[in-house]
Amino acid sequence: MTLYPREECGVFGVFNHPEAANLTYLGLYALQHRGQESAGIAVTDGEKVSSYKQLGLVSEIFDEKILNRLTGKSAVGHVRYSTAGSNNLANAQPITVDYKHGTLAAVHNGNLVNAQSLRFELEQRGAIFQSTADTEVIIHLMAHSSATDEMSVIKSALQEIKGAYSLLMLTPDALYAAKDPRGFRPLCIGRLPGDAYAMSSESCAFDIINCEYQFSVDPGEVVRFDKNGIHRERFAPVKETTLCVFEYIYYARPDSIIFEHDVYSIRKELGKQLARECPVEADLVVPVPDSSLPAAIGYAHESGIPLEMGLIRNHYVGRTFIEPKQQIRDFGAKVKYNPVAGSIKGKRAVVVDDSIVRGTTGKKIIHMLQNAGAREIHMRISCPPWKYPCYFGINTPEAEELIANQKSIEEIARHLEVDTLGYLSLKGLMDIVPNYDEGYCKACFDMKYPVSPGKDTIKRFLKKA
């Protein structure tokens, strides 16, 4: 009960649609890349709230029988991934509770930086915690709020929490969507036929259910959906927003619109910029599939070096693979990737990836390409060196495990055994991402955490090790 997992999540909701649970299930399926560990849906028929959550993938957890039991016109759902070891059903969401204002189901994407001290205070006031999810902290704040109407209760709770959160709350007669005042994580609203609405971490989940994108929830805003329609309200003054730049670089699906901009195009532009910053004479550009394909296309377009699929990814990957005792070189990477010798042999390859975390898999991939006959390997990364952990909703290892925190670019290149290694510059990155009035959180590159994580937070994450 005292491990505080770092989480990655996706949220989805539907208001006032006769097939709320089924649409939520499809939405979560489209958001599966944001969390593969557990999933859950809570639905209300206007009186009570029913829910179902389990460990596993969306398509494994829900079947027709379970969806049929989740009757009602409004629903919220969640997919979650957390650091290994804490794959605990107790932390799966939605969290559904009875409290003084009635019944509530909540889902949340993000991480609070003052969760630890809020937990402490709440415990002093009599709160009991059945999970380590930040969502439970938020609900407790609502339960201890002295406000009387639901909207005020929610606003008062949100005013006490700090950090990143995009959250949905479902009650028997309303659904609330809220985003933290700095807007770290995406959350957007769409329109369904009839007076129905959907809410999603990413717009790609609207596409699967024919839902029309309407707008992105504003930082510091609560949107209420009820029988009177849609009502938007601020709970915090306008601040400098700090969107997570990593959603653009890697996390979001390329077919999503995030913070009103098209992810695929930005990723391709990052690849172009990378080509300008780190050119190299080579025969082909090889993406590490699937996520770095847009950046690799950009690099290829800009450099004029032809794109080739030098690595194939096997998508039938199961949970675990049993390695033979007579160990196989680069086994971990091999069950997922295989080089295409025919396109690689004797060639000088620019391998484009969207990030290097620990450098473990990258090193194996490079080794495999070298064995397949690549003459030279030039590694290009479509973001700056990733030096600092995220405390706002991306699941990262601690600083000492991040290779760029521990080694210089030259040292990393030697470690990976590549001929050259180039990262996109931070300036190059910021030139490409859409020029908002507001800014970005890019603390993973420059350690400028927009909200101080505080010693407590850093410690609580360290505890998990």
Next chain:
Amino acid sequence: MTLYPREECGVFGVFNHPEAANLTYLGLYALQHRGQESAGIAVTDGEKVSSYKQLGLVSEIFDEKILNRLTGKSAVGHVRYSTAGSNNLANAQPITVDYKHGTLAAVHNGNLVNAQSLRFELEQRGAIFQSTADTEVIIHLMAHSSATDEMSVIKSALQEIKGAYSLLMLTPDALYAAKDPRGFRPLCIGRLPGDAYAMSSESCAFDIINCEYQFSVDPGEVVRFDKNGIHRERFAPVKETTLCVFEYIYYARPDSIIFEHDVYSIRKELGKQLARECPVEADLVVPVPDSSLPAAIGYAHESGIPLEMGLIRNHYVGRTFIEPKQQIRDFGAKVKYNPVAGSIKGKRAVVVDDSIVRGTTGKKIIHMLQNAGAREIHMRISCPPWKYPCYFGINTPEAEELIANQKSIEEIARHLEVDTLGYLSLKGLMDIVPNYDEGYCKACFDMKYPVSPGKDTIKRFLKKA
């Protein structure tokens, strides 16, 4: 979130044994008859508490892999059954929480009569409820207690609750066992080799792990197990105790010692008393297997009428059976029971059962025996007419569904289509059960609820319909 299930449960715990989780699993398996819907174990290694709970039978839920993950020297476990429809993982136990005094896992057998009003009060004070289990109410009371040491915290919580409870609470360095001041439900303590102890709803669970029975927890007592050994303390003044007489009649296993007395012998004596009160000229005594076998043996011994296994029970019963569309007479009873025509045909049978609830299965069984050629059927029940619901830990239907609440004995006899029907008298029952200074709860027969269930409780149970 607003269905309040009526529960039956069993609890088991181990203190200071290197294989705490494994012993708890075996103990729960021996208590499986007290709850077949969900099971769970929480274990502590002295620092953190780990737990696992699922819907299903003990032998299905736990395997070597899961038990191996539950490392630590002290554990508590739970099996649970509740009214159909609420088979909800959220209500499975142990409930494990973090609160101001640390980490805690609790399991509970019983039902509180003031849970509803305590919930209301606690919600006003900021509590959030994630289940409808009474255990959660108790933990909230502890969390809101102003006491400072753990023992006082527990005692102050117990002083606020009313009703039936036998509970175990596990913290990283201690284990507490407590029983309500009237001692409705059994809870006993055993000794394991080394300075280790076990706690169990019934002593039969000690036998499977070679644990020596020590004593039954006193009503109104908290027993603390810690590194200093065992420490017993009262939290409530001595009151008239009201042991659940139904544990002797039906609920406990015959090989258990309940409230210091041997269940099998009492059940056999009930059968003898029944023979004295309701004699009949007949050819054979037929038990409804397996639970009424001891009473039937008693009846046979006393009456001199030979015992015959006129009904066979199929023990390979699964969850559900698919009835053919061309319906089969008495299908529900037939998948479980089959008459032995050879022993029944042309005979006058005394069918002994330990209770009649709705009369549905009983009627089918009698119909099957008649079709098998029984010449006369004399039904004998080894307890008085069951007229009133239990609010203290036995899962019963509401009053209007209890056939004896709605019909006279003559009407029931007509309904069942038996030649004669005889119930044990309440006086006869009380003459047999051990003559304590304290008394019994026999409200299911005489409506004298030792603790007033209150309108709220009755309503909350009715809500479930």
Next chain:
Amino acid sequence: MTLYPREECGVFGVFNHPEAANLTYLGLYALQHRGQESAGIAVTDGEKVSSYKQLGLVSEIFDEKILNRLTGKSAVGHVRYSTAGSNNLANAQPITVDYKHGTLAAVHNGNLVNAQSLRFELEQRGAIFQSTADTEVIIHLMAHSSATDEMSVIKSALQEIKGAYSLLMLTPDALYAAKDPRGFRPLCIGRLPGDAYAMSSESCAFDIINCEYQFSVDPGEVVRFDKNGIHRERFAPVKETTLCVFEYIYYARPDSIIFEHDVYSIRKELGKQLARECPVEADLVVPVPDSSLPAAIGYAHESGIPLEMGLIRNHYVGRTFIEPKQQIRDFGAKVKYNPVAGSIKGKRAVVVDDSIVRGTTGKKIIHMLQNAGAREIHMRISCPPWKYPCYFGINTPEAEELIANQKSIEEIARHLEVDTLGYLSLKGLMDIVPNYDEGYCKACFDMKYPVSPGKDTIKRFLKKA
């Protein structure tokens, strides 16, 4: 592919009923005691044959979805148990084949003694074997028969096989039931509403589906069910029949009628005879539940010593139990049985069981009763010493593992640590079982195998070790 398991099985079939698969499933469920390892059903809609089989219990394998796919008006089903280690899906039945006379599904209870040499001959003629089931041998014989009509094909195959078999064969337009010329194993026919029939190893399976018992298939008879009704034909001359006496002693369910006689009554008479042959002064008769209860009742009635349930059996037994490392005395027996100390303590007990195989569990049970305080233990077995393995359809260990093959009664008594040990005499047994013109196979007691198992058979079974 060369392990020849010794099998125990049950067969069930339905002809011309709109819910053939569902009735077969219920029939197999009632026969579950005859085999708990695998189960299967094949059904025909008059054109093709569909089937489903799996490892597991009937209630686990079949659900509504699977039964709905098994459409057709005639069906055959099978439950199977075999020696540990060979729990192989390949040996599960029905075996469904295409061959020169069309499509066929077959199920079989028994063991052939010339299977090995027939396999060899058939292999020489080009047969391939995908299982070690004798059923496959029979089908191959049919496929190599030069007869032209189906009935003659079946008869010619049956004339080549020796040993024990009760079998059912399903084709798109007929169903055949056949029993070996000596009639080792039971097989009976029942009538369902409409022109429908059922076939079953035991009559208890008719009761669950309201099917009326008609007759037992004669030894050496094939019964054909088709659109013209029922047609009985001999395929072998009348021989001395040798019914398996062990069906009466232990194997069949007590509520079945086997070889036209009521099992329960015979078992009780065996207990009475045992009391006459091996009297003892004692305080109570304790059955080893559940199977020896009828014999114990008989012993109690005859001796006048009261019956007491001194042992309780836990029916929630799962597949395996994880024993703690700090081993528990008599663990294997303890997960299944528990003594009722209250009825045993200080008493002289006659423990009645229906057989002793290896003596392992028996010894543990006695040990448990002694620990529970029994003053004397007198073991009484309701059959003669079991000295020789069965080659005709009961799964037994080899001779050297049968304790009565290796030790005298006195030695067994010492091994079990009982005060006295008494077995029913062979003469006593034969006086009780119904006095047919025909006789019994009692080779497990007297080594007089009605059909010589032959060196090959003995060897093939020994191979499994």
Next chain:
Amino acid sequence: MTLYPREECGVFGVFNHPEAANLTYLGLYALQHRGQESAGIAVTDGEKVSSYKQLGLVSEIFDEKILNRLTGKSAVGHVRYSTAGSNNLANAQPITVDYKHGTLAAVHNGNLVNAQSLRFELEQRGAIFQSTADTEVIIHLMAHSSATDEMSVIKSALQEIKGAYSLLMLTPDALYAAKDPRGFRPLCIGRLPGDAYAMSSESCAFDIINCEYQFSVDPGEVVRFDKNGIHRERFAPVKETTLCVFEYIYYARPDSIIFEHDVYSIRKELGKQLARECPVEADLVVPVPDSSLPAAIGYAHESGIPLEMGLIRNHYVGRTFIEPKQQIRDFGAKVKYNPVAGSIKGKRAVVVDDSIVRGTTGKKIIHMLQNAGAREIHMRISCPPWKYPCYFGINTPEAEELIANQKSIEEIARHLEVDTLGYLSLKGLMDIVPNYDEGYCKACFDMKYPVSPGKDTIKRFLKKA
């Protein structure tokens, strides 16, 4: 038993390696794209053959426990896909049998054209068929062969069968790999450390286990692996070979070497040739992921039109998806694909796919791209119109369901609602694929079946409908 499924399969084997089963499991995992319905492995320890097969994906079927039971140094494995409805465990492979020459396990990729008449003949000679797999026919032929040594037995069987087959046969002391005289399907041999070998449908499966590619089995050749090493023998005279051209176009993995040539490079060249044959003025080239990516890259390189990922594929696809009742446009394609509006909007897109079968999914994809704002859509297919079913191991629908069999290119274009539609010419295709002395089977395009399928075969496949 009378549905003859059209199959797609992959085979893998290992000879003389201590971890034969584990390597085979990894090999099958790499061949998963060749069959996702069932998988199985048979292994020999030099005496007996053990096997395990189930419905499902390789990573779901096998776990450490099952692999540990499959002990031995040589193994064969199989993955299989067949027409919907026949997903029957009976057809899963390996098929393991005992027959006159001992024990044998066989796996097979391909389809025989004379299976039906061979079955008929074999049935007349006494054979029984437990599956509809062609493999069983081959084994029966071996069992009926009058040859005496194993190699001659195999050769005589192969001389009787016609059609496509790449097969592996395992006996306790040898492993055989054989390919039909025309060499329809790939089968190659690799070398493992020690005197160990592997055999695989495709070389990509060698990469995952660090196995070195040695040679492709010759058409009409049997390769025997035994304690004396490797021994190659012809069983049929050299004929014109007819390699399946579709392996290059679509079926094989791009990282495989098939018929000694690199698949990825050929696929890219097909895209280039397509660009030369069917040029169009457009803004971007959009692959239908993942399989058509190499051809799209080729098209882009040749045409100079930039490649863009206009479609994203969701790889978390489960078995089935529950469509809401209020149906969603293009639902079937939407759970798998989503357009990237940002890259498509207002653009003229060349959509490159590697084949059109029924045109159903293609139409939905185009519709989705149009809704995402594509201004023009030019569909380009990297093979000729697919007009005729395959009878040699690719699972295709019947002729009347193939859109190119029923409609002209213009009609297809209208049906798909594309602006233009272009197919690669047959001549263009043949110019690109490696210029062997031998030729190709391209009957799916030109109806010139190298081996006449015969009326029987066509009928047997039609039966399935």
